[in-house]
Amino acid sequence: MPIQFSQQPGPRERHLQRKYHNSLFPDGNSLDAEQVIQAREQDETELNHFLRYFRDLVQEAVELQPNSESDVILDIKERLDQCYVQCCALPGDHSEIKQAVNKLVQVIMLAVRQGAANDPVALGKLDEEEQARQLHNRLADEVFVADIILPDSPIEQNELVPSLLSESEQAVHTALQLFDAEQLSTIYQEARTLLEDIQQQGHTLPEAQQRLQQIESALANATSQVTLN
Template structure:
């Protein structure tokens, strides 16, 4: 079935696209109904409109911040900006401009925080570590699957996680150790093995998924080994 998927979908449509005619999600391979796709696109659009309104209010709040504002309020604003950055990464459409603006506001706020820290070496070190962690996290958020899995209302159901991981891009797959610990990776391996066994039983074998499973087993073993020595 040829469905009108969009070029830059939101999280709901993205996951429907992963599932559509993908045997890893079930056999026979599930087909997304046009009505379900339309509902997902509408919901993604509504989320986009709500984000635009919330971001406008957040920017206004940042601009109107009094010079004497306390540290707690400043840090709360920073956390709200970081949350909106994460949300922007998962929305339908291109939001590079919004993300750049949010990142600049965060940097302004961090400048104020660094000013409050003064010459305290411990505080300076902690802020540098926080900055490095934020840069790394924002880089991970460029991967659609990472955004979808981290969202509080992730479109990926627990029973779909193995199929989703086996369908991931190379970059998304490489990020798995950032998202799952050793026991979670081991569970993913079990679920993936069961899914591929089910497909093999009906005469359907996916060489690419088998290779991805082998890589997942390697990740799980590495995580288990690091945990054993830690």
């Protein structure tokens, strides 16, 4: 049976698409249609579960009382943030859900800010948290990043480097922002070794070589920042 990938796949099917006939992955040439169908079904099951969970979470947020405990409010806010990342990776277009998450978080944080109105230190921390949340969401809007940071990411630890070498320039640029200088150093060394091994097998992979240079440049920038600090 020939393999046909979805137009808007979920994280599991997308990772199989990333690996398909890709010499950077040891099992890239052994994938079959049944594996793709199974991955697609798992993604659809997760999507349906997510939609039910999100519906219930929205109801919780709507029913929040003005005198609700801060721990309860912040727990809902944290779960909404997790929903943003998850829906970025799930199959289909979920821009409406992302907009709904942002609106609900804004309402929740307005209530939290009102409670901290007389505490400039607390307000400063809230500003920092909001900046971090916005950055996190911008990164998650890149679907490859969403795939990486999912709690149950289909990208295994030993598949991170070949995945980075397989993605587009923009996707890798965004993804590399997840890592510090030490992590980038490890990634670069593993990527260089992998491409050297692949070259010995007779594969050149010019685009992967470009991603390696991109990782090297990100490492140099991160190292210089550490030195300056």
